[in-house]
Amino acid sequence: MNHTWILDIHTHTLASGHAYGTIREMAYAASMRNLQLIGFSEHAPGIPGTVDPFYYVNLKVIPSELYGVEIIHGSEINVLNDGTLSLEQKYIDKLDYAIAGMHLPCYQDVGRRSNTENLIACLKNEKVCFVSHPDDDHIPLDYEMLVYAAKTYHVALEVNNSSLVKKERRWNCVENYETMLALCDRYRVPVIVSSDAHDPSWVGEFSLAAELLERVGFDEELVLNTDIKKLRAFIGME
Secondary structure, rough: OOOOOOEEEEOHHHHHHOOOOOOHHHHHHHHOOOOEEEEEEEOOOOOOOOOHHHHHHHHHHHEEEOOOEEEEEEEEEEEEEOOOOOOOOOHHOOOOEEEEEEOOOOOOOOOOHHHHHHHHHHOOOOEEEEEEEOOOOOOOHHHHHHHHHHHHHHOOOEEEEHHHHHHOOOOHHHHHHHHHHHHHHHHHHHHHOOOOOOOHHOOOHHHHHHHHHHHHOOOOOOOOOHHHHHHHHHOOOO
């Protein structure tokens, strides 16, 4: 695996409330890392201090390229306990893509099967292209169910480098990724590798994720980070 990964679609600016770079600082960091595309995916309502949904209405004023790096816009939207997303559809429609994620401030564990069913319900939204950090047994998941649903609904599962940095706080993180990746390889379900950067210094930081994918022998053909055209086609921007 040559790890020629040229894009990072899960990043946060200071607009998310607990991140520390501006759009331009993050884009400049991407250019310094030789990335060709960066996606900003501010947290949706439910995470303390994040943007008002009105933020997503005015994304068109942001340049489509900064420092030679293409800019696209998403949101990391919380999965709720009733199987819905924490952002209204009229705002989701303003995005290039949506990431569905389960976060403890917004979600209470209801058991492996029900957690998975609630997440899968959100994958049916046409804008949801990715699942963020499906790796933490604080909210356990059934990976066979999840991978099958990802294939059904044309969703890529994330390998989150930040989770691997803080794996001691994310229960069974590495083991869960090993299980998930084996199933993705078997059923030909794509993955997205993300930094989940909350500061410019972390943009494009994929080293631990790269080590994991190398160790398990994951097929790089299933990694969406290698080609902008492949990524744009996957999220319906082509």
